[in-house]
Amino acid sequence: MSELATCPICGAKILPSVVPMYDDGLDASTASCFNGKCLYRVRREDHNTLARRAEIGALVERIVAAEKGLLTIGRTPCRDGSQIYSAWSSRPVGEALSLLDALRELEKEVCGE
Amino acid sequence: MSEEPMPMSDDEITLRELLAYAYAGASLYADDGELQDSRRAPFIDFLRDSPDDIAAKMRKRGKAALDAAGGERKILSDSARRAEIGRIVESLVAQQELILEDDSLPAKPRFCATVVGKAGVYEPTLLDALRSLAAELEVSGE
Numbered sequence: 425m426s427e428l429a430t431c432p433i434c435g436a437k438i439l440p441s442v443v444p445m446y447d448d449g450l451d452a453s454t455a456s457c458f459n460g461k462c463l464y465r466v467r468r469e470d471h472n473t474l475a476r477r478a479e480i481g482a483l484v485e486r487i488v489a490a491e492k493g494l495l496t497i498g499r500t501p502c503r504d505g506s507q508i509y510s511a512w513s514s515r516p517v518g519e520a521l522s523l524l525d526a527l528r529e530l531e532k533e534v535c536g537e
Numbered sequence: 538m539s540e541e542p543m544p545m546s547d548d549e550i551t552l553r554e555l556l557a558y559a560y561a562g563a564s565l566y567a568d569d570g571e572l573q574d575s576r577r578a579p580f581i582d583f584l585r586d587s588p589d590d591i592a593a594k595m596r597k598r599g600k601a602a603l604d605a606a607g608g609e610r611k612i613l614s615d616s617a618r619r620a621e622i623g624r625i626v627e628s629l630v631a632q633q634e635l636i637l638e639d640d641s642l643p644a645k646p647r648f649c650a651t652v653v654g655k656a657g658v659y660e661p662t663l664l665d666a667l668r669s670l671a672a673e674l675e676v677s678g679e
Contacts, residue, residue, distance in 0.1 A: 433616045461599035463613070477623030478616050484626055485619065488639045488648070488663060497626065498634040509630070523630055 428471055431457040432478035433464045440468055476524055483527040491534045557583035618664055625667040628676045
C-alpha cells in the first residue's frame, strides 16, 4: 500500500480508515485527516491523486503570482519509456521525474525557501 | 465553598499527559509536574481543566486559526480550485508544453494559458484560462 500524502487542506497527517465513506455497497475505505478540526475525508484510492493535484495547483498559482513572465511546463519522453518534466520561468530549473518535483524546484527558485 | 476535584486515576493522568504532549509538543510547559500550553489564549491546563474545557479551548483555538486563514469555506474552496488547476495542468502537460502567464493590468486581472503553436487564451483567473484552453484542445483529464 502506498504511503498517504498529507492533507491537501491543512497539511496534517492522513489516517486510513476501514469505515466506508458512502453507503454505496462498495465498502470503499477512506482517508481522513488526523486533525479533528479539518473536514477532509475522501476515498482512500482518490486521496493521493487529489493531494498531488492540489499541490500542483498551489505551486502553479504561487509561481505565476511571484514571477512576472511566462511559466512554461514541459514533458520530455525518454528512450527508455520514462519521462522528464521541466518547469521554467525565466530560465530552466532542473529536471525532475515528476511534474510535482519540477514545480517544487521552480517554486524554491522563484519564491525562495 | 469550593468543590474538591475528583482524584484522577493513573490511566487518566497518563492519557492527559499523552494528549498534552501530542497537542503542544515541545512547547508544553511540563516543569514541576505541570502540563500547560500557554502558546496562545485560551491557555490550556491539561491537569486541571476538565475534558470538556480542554475540548472547548481547542475548538476556540482552531476556529481562531481558521478565521485567520480566511474561514473554513475559503480553505475548502482554495483546495478545490487548486486541485482542479493541478488536474488540468497534468492533463495538458501530458500532451504538450504548457505556457502560463499572469498578464494582469492594474485593477484588471488577466491570465493567459497557451500551448506552443496556439494563440493564448485570456481569462480573468488562472483556473478559467486553463479550463478554456483544455476545452479548446478537448482535453478532459478525468
